[in-house]
Amino acid sequence: MIVHACLRDGLGGSPTLVLPDGDFSEAERRALPGAHGCSHVVFLGSEGALRFFTSAGELPGCGHGTVAALAVLAADGTDEFILRAGGRAFRGTARSTSAGVEAYFDPGPIQVRDATSAERATVVRALGADGPCVIATLGRPRVLVEVPDVAALSPDLDLLRAATDEFGLLGCYAYSAGKRYAARMFAPSIGVPEDVANANSTACLAAHLAADVTVDMGDSLGRPATITATVAGPGVMVGGLAVTA
Incomplete structure (x- = not known):
């Protein structure tokens, strides 16, 4: 079904x-x-x-x-x-x-670290937007990038796939702060150029910010989606x- x-x-x-x-x-x-x-x-x-x-x-x-x-x-x-x-x-x-x-x-334990200069430069170039970057690992590592406006992004997916493959990353989760967060997840290496809703990466964002978050996704695909992640003790609940x- x-x-x-x-x-x-x-x-x-x-x-x-x-x-x-x-x-x-x-x-x-x-x-x-x-x-x-x-x-x-x-x-x-x-x-x-x-x-x-x-x-x-x-x-x-x-x-x-x-x-x-x-x-x-x-x-x-x-x-x-x-x-x-x-x-x-x-x-x-x-x-x-x-x-x-x-x-x-419960998505499991999440580790967050700063992106290296090489990771940041390669991913930012493919994304076409600059901003603070961290690497969050939940099962597999992915890059989280804060950008001014996720709606304006038009990444080069071939370059992004090469960048994420080079560093063994699942994909790139770009997010913007506002009245509430908005995000887009690009993961061409796993056959998903853009994900409508990515709950695991939203859980990573909550862990990175050490705060509860509600995130809107999917607008660029005509499929509005919302994910909520709540910090619960040392972990996160998301859904x-x-x-x-």
């Missing part, structure tokens, strides 16, 4: 394919997102096991995919879950409302609203 994850005011969200896991080949798993108009597919296994795929292959984690999976798992009325993905077990919650399912999860199509 298709789940729209991290909607904003009941609209948009990231369309995500959610399927029971089964005897799929690698090629079949990679073909499914494109065939269904989605960037990602989530396979639900036994005992809360999750597997995430894009057209480029398997990912150790996917934030909006986890939100989508929780929305499906909550259909039987359960609201607390132990999920498994990327070699770890973690907590997820889901609460049914009149607007859909509010789903949140949003999901609706099954």
Whole structure:
């Protein structure tokens, strides 16, 4: 089924394919997102096991995919879950409302460091905008770049892919501060030129700022999305609203 994850005011969200896991080949798993108009597919296994795929292959984690999976798992009325993905077990919650399912999860430990001068120069050149950069690692490292206006960005995706590949980065999460945050996530190396909603990178932003954040994404793609990340003790809980199509 298709789940729209991290909607904003009941609209948009990231369309995500959610399927029971089964005897799929690698090629079949990679073909499914494109065939269904989605960037990602989530396979639900036994005992809360999750597997995430894009057209480029398997990912150790996917934030909006986890939100989508929780929305499906909550259909039987359960609201607390132990999920498994990327070699770890973690907590997820889901609460049914009149607007859909509010789903949140623990994305895991996050490490943040300053970007090196080489990382910053290469990524900024590809992004076409300058700003403070950090590297946040959640499963895989990604660069967070603060820019004046994410709506004005027009990155060179070929250069960005080369830059992120050079430094082993998942992608580039550009964000702007305002009444609330706005962000865009570019990840051409994993087959996602721009992500509608990226919950894991939003969790990284909350960890970097050491503050709760609400972030709007997806406007440039015509799919408004909103993600909320809350600092909870030493960790973060992140998620949003999901609706099954």
